Amino acid sequence: MPKTLYDKLWNEHHITTLNSGESLLYIDRHYLHEVTSPQAFEGLAKKHLVPWRLNANIATPDHNVPTERGGAFNMESIEDEISKIQVVELDKNCNRFGIKQFDITSENQGIVHVIGPELGYTLPGMTIVCGDSHTSTHGAFGCLAMGIGTSEVEHVLATQSLKVSKLKNMHVRFDGKPQTGVTSKDIVLYLIGKIGTAGGNGHAIEFSGSYIESISMEARMTICNMAIEAGAKVGLIAPDATTIDYVRKHSDLDSNLLEQAEAHWDTLKTDQMAVFNKEIIIDISSIKSQVTWGTSPEMVVDFDGNIPDPELVSEDKKKNIQLAKQYMGIEADEKLTDLKFDKVFIGSCTNSRIEDLREAASIVEGKQVADTIIEAIVVPGSGMVKLQAEAEGLDKIFEDAGFVWRDPGCSMCLGMNPDQLKPYERCASTSNRNFEGRQGNLGRTHLMSPMMAALTAINGTVSNPS
């Protein structure tokens, strides 16, 4: 029977079917960070267990780390005592069990989903899990990658496997050439606007089409990263020459192993006659830059489009729209282009890779951040991205324009560290969630691409990047 890429990855990692009817899936790679792991390590210790396969695990602190360390990469740079406990705890647990950690002093420390691929730990065809919903990012390499809860983190540490039921198959094909100024972030936001944040629930989404084939690994990661915002735990893109090229540059596999692996990776694609449970085809050539206006990623429109009027929608949608507009401080007839922004955040596991920073820098070069913007920050996703950007002089471009250049971490994506919005501040953000209070209590988040965020920093409002 013809199979989808997801089916093939599933079969390859399927250990056994349990009496319960669930499957036990073998896990190749397990990423850990400080927030969702302490309770899992505690459970492991209480059962007197040790990690099943030590080197499957890679850890780094990212959520709590301050991004103003000024080169002082140590625990003392964490002023918030409660945050510090978590980072110290990760350190202790990694030392105790012997898990490889890129700790706060490492120049490779960064957001777990950024460092995994760039350090060559994410390889095509792997099953990858992490106590973090944006693990879907690694699906860009043709990996079966998904977020798990803390109980499952413990389970994976202890058994190298996960108990799961199979997801359904969904196919999203993006064809066409994007307009100038339109990026993979816009394309994926557009999709979420169309299918909703529950549109992919219970499904693994495979992305394909001429657009996907034409874009870089960085852009593909942005798309798979946001699959979870469409409700899909798993996002997938079949490995191709672009993938293999990236892996060759980033992994240290010897040529012999690489050759064997590539022969296998070549088979990781959906068979021609395979049937999906859901299929969506989108011509991306007419898509404009997308910006969210509300408190869910599906509340998204063209940057110059109209924000929905609660009076004109069906009864069941009305309340959601009213609540969101109220929270976001948007008056009845206001458009996105009317809104005045207070802060700009360029970063997060969605858009903090080198290509994102290059795109943003190309917009700000030689210009100045608007007077009305209180703060505009750029937070590279990892130590490696930071070094690369500095080698290219991007830090100078940002700083000359009035941006603040920071050290790597999750930062204002969720504000677990000091980078937070104050109540009612309006933020142009390249992150992935505009939920109420996500970037700080009562803060107002508008999701957009790095180019659009850069432009918003310069103009103080959302405008046309093309």
Next chain:
Amino acid sequence: MKMQGNELQIHGLVACIDRDNIDTDQIIPTEYLKSIKKFGFEDYLFDGWRYLDDGKLGITKEQRQINEDFILNNAPYDQASILLTRDNFGCGSSREHAVWALRDFGIKTVIASSFGDIFYNNCFKNGVLPIKLSKEQIEELFSQTQDTSNEITVSLDAKKLTIASVEYSFEVEDNLLERIIYGLDDVDITLQDKDVIKEFEDSRMKSKPWIYAND
């Protein structure tokens, strides 16, 4: 480490939150993810809606400014053990803290028309039963809780819930339900299959050696 098994029946007050897409950031905000414990999250459930001021880990309910308008702050609903809501409950972040907060508050079951996948899974690991009903049924329940009764009885083994003598059947996989009924621990169960996993791993090491290149 086995948790206590649960009752076969859940009976209690139902609190309604009439919203779609309640994400896990809403159920418990980021600030409380700094805890390294697995319990003690009851005061932080729906923090942004429950209080008028900013909270911090370690600060209790008594020290906060209560939002009197929020249902869980008002008797008798501060004793609710059942939550009724709309679509896509628990979407967003994978934080199991969201389930821990519901559990610690005393919520034993959440009724919605759909759930975020990761949240749904996390529920069963912590003795919280997520019940999926159709949108029409949810609509009916909302009006019944207004008009007839604010109490619901859930029978776990029969997979039925009853409100004012009207009965609704729900679907849930048996193995997931058993985890709640018997308080089973997955790690213990899986380790009974230790040899099968080892065998699988040994053969994978041979056929896909690049996965194990760092080992």
